[in-house]
Amino acid sequence: MPITVTLDVMLARRKMRGKELAERIGMTEQNLSLLRSGKVKGVRFETLARICAELDCQPADLLSYEPDEA
């Protein structure tokens, strides 16, 4: 999948722990962990908006596109 979740980078920049973010956006730690590791099929706009609001960032700060080399 050429889409990479860069949430970890933003969390590090904001010096926030995943557990704290999960609590603030009303998501389980398990789901946030799956999102951070990119093991999900998609992210709802609603989830994206909550994360952006909490981390004061843009969706582009959380996702990046890297074309497959093949």
Add this chain to the structure above:
Amino acid sequence: MSEVRSDERRRARLRRLAGIMRWVSLALAAFGPVVLIGVWMRFEVFAPSVMPGLGVGTFSGLDRIGGYAISMLPAAIGVWGFLNLAALFGRFAAGDLFDAGNAVRLRRFAISLLAVVPAKVVAHALLSVWLTRAMPPGSRQLQISFSSDDVVLFAIGLLMVALATVLREAAEIADENRQFV
């Protein structure tokens, strides 16, 4: 917030209803074999309506035991179907609405409806042979019975197979949705 509470109330109602339907299905599974015992104990009373034109007035113990065993052929299929239906409602009652196994259980129930129709025809034919076996040659019978009820039952079975297929697709979509956060 009230929308969430309304959803919870609706699901709780659905779980209660599914719980009741589970017990109804279990009762129906037990109903067939138990009723058949009663029917075969008093078969003289039921024979004219169950097997008209049989021409046999009295039935021995062996007739009744054999008759019950033959009658159990479609009844056993019905029991299997209703046990699967009970398991399906059990899953619904537990809150698993779109589990992949639910489609399998509904499909089995549908197959039981489809299978019970030919089983009834075969059982009726076997019963006529069994109950008239002691009669003199020329009086023995082989009855083939097929009614509009059987056609309706078969049609409902086909409908249930279609619903099970839709439920399987729904389960796959629900599984995919679970992978969205």
